[in-house]
Amino acid sequence: MGDYGLSQGILNLKSIGAITFGPDGILFLADNVDAAVYALDVADSAPPADAPIDVERLDARLASYVGVDPAHLSIRGMAVHPVSAAVYLSVMRGHGAAASPVLVRVLAGGAVEGVDLLEGRFSRLRLGDAPRADDERQDVLLNDTSDAAADYEINGVHLKISRIGLRASTITDLAFLDGTLLVAGASNEEFASTLRRIPFPFTDKAQSTALEIFHVSHGKYETASPIRTFVPFNEGASVLASYTCTPVVQFSIADLLPGAKASGRTVAELGAMNQPLDMISYRQDGAEYLLVSNSRHPLLKIPTSAIADQPPLTEPTEPVGVPRQELAHVGVSWMANLGPARVLMMQRDETGELALHSNATYTL
Amino acid sequence: MSPRQRPLEASWSAHEGADCLRVVGSSIDALGAGPRAATAASGPDWLSQVLAVFPVFADGPVPADFPAMAGEFLLADDGLCFRPRHAFLPGQEYELRVLAPPAGPASVRITRPRPVAADRAEVLAIFPTAAELPRNHLRFYLQFSAPMSEGQAATAVTLRRASDDHVLPDVLLAMEPELWDRExxxxxxxxxxxxxKRGLAPQLEAGYPLSAGQDVVLEVADTFADAGGAPLQSPAYRRYRIGPDVRRVVSVSDWTLAPPTAGSTEPLVLRFDRPLDQALARRCLTVQDERRRPVAGMSTLGEGERDWVYIPDQPWAEGDYTLSVNPVLEDLAGNSLRRVFDLDLTRPEDAPGSTAPTVLPFRCS
Structure with missing residues (x-):
């Protein structure tokens, strides 16, 4: 593999969140406590694999490996290695200030291997526009009327909450596209919701674009709430992004200009009291589809062909927008492409058991 | 087991500064001088073929085919140490298994000690401290003595009906993320x-979370874990009577203020017409002198959030003072100086945007 500006050293990772693979099996990972993104050589030299992966009791297996009860584990991200097809999971072990970051790969058959986060070949970029951890406006107040407050929507009620959570949302999701790392999340700007474009190998130049969307269930334009999850589609010309309570918004990559404010086109409204969890793109019979997993709503399938034709939603109305199909897969959270022919889903069943399941794309 | 055999015994030890699980016994001895001598040649993985450490889950032991805890086995003088890759967790039980003959199968369990109870966190206060809450009461605050873990509010905090201890379902809002302060x-x-809020779907379908006239108890279970995973010293409770709704703006003209005597450091005592939000009241009230300079001093909020007391660092001077109120100050139901949380359209005097006074002048003489 190329050099990509990586060098051997001590990572000193404070936390771990979203992860995604880039070129040559380099893993990008987010550390929100440190407001940094890392590019890490995960040194996965396993031979190419193209087989389904199905692992039952995933959280219990991980918990056993890191030596805690499953209650002390939280999975923060999932990505499939483009060659070995091992499933990489970012995990926080323990709670609160005592929590520590863990990166593992899960192999077909359920074996778990640790990836060294203490030392390795890596490169790091600290985000200069991250919300400050010692922001004075961090006393938690609801219905705070100051400009520093971020917008939250809870059970149909609009609340303003001071920036306590914003630092933790510096990076909410990652994607690698044409030599550029796309980083969604919150910035320290007045219009906090941002999509950063970071050239890789890292330089000190991250270009941030503030985002504005029409939030259907709020009935207004919004610039504060960050993207929860997004996915590039249409050959990398667009991204589809989803937000809490749950507008689905298209942005053109060409509109993401540094220092500008990009207005998204709200193409669907999935409904309130729901958080989108993950999105992926896959092809079926030559056409591209997107899957959106949700905290409260079913797994949704959206044909990308419908997105281009969808007029922007600009009125506060009931769930509407692009046609979509509800899939029967229960309790889906993280998703990843497992080669071109399969989609890997993390699913929690009715009994609370967490598992990885491979789904052939023709069945979706 | 022959009389000369020793059972497996586990203890905690340290190796090169890392916490280790040490184990001795006949099963370890049975791994033998031969294998021990062969260890170096066979590589450190050899011991991992015959020994494994697992956490013991709350619902039982880990199945044999699950990944063992990451770490390495080290030969010690009189037995063997396991050094984990991820530190042992306080309160967690661990099981060392000897997997294969001739030494196994055999196993021994040991629990990582928690901090002693006196070091554990406690609930210092539950706010409001008012005895009566309006039916449209909006929020509680829990003050802990130490940093706590997130993700437990939904299970460890309950609101119960005092008459029969019945847990009121879906009353406290599950928040993700939970609303913690920086510490x-x-x-x-x-x-x-x-x-x-009247007219919203949840209100129409499920009704008010509380009922006027009932007594309720807010309970914080001792299972609420601190940042290190240890439970509280003890559970905490506060009992409330639920009163009628409060849907009026907070008005300074309804407050009474007792001006202190000039030349003294007597407290300035402000009496509210109703209990106010504890967190906001602490930061929304300030005192200025004639020249609009802030008066340094210390404020306290009385029990029940009905009184605010201000003691100046320097004696009051003779002259005019102003008590200023940040209009975001709210009562227990979320009504502020500027607006009613749930506006009654038949009361135009409560319409938002009103410019009700936010200062209360007083004179020390």
């Missing part, structure tokens, strides 16, 4: 605002 010692809990 993670203060948690804000919301009653579901969707069930308080």
């Amino acid at each position: 993670r010692t203060r948690l804000t809990l919301l009653l579901d605002p969707g069930r308080i």
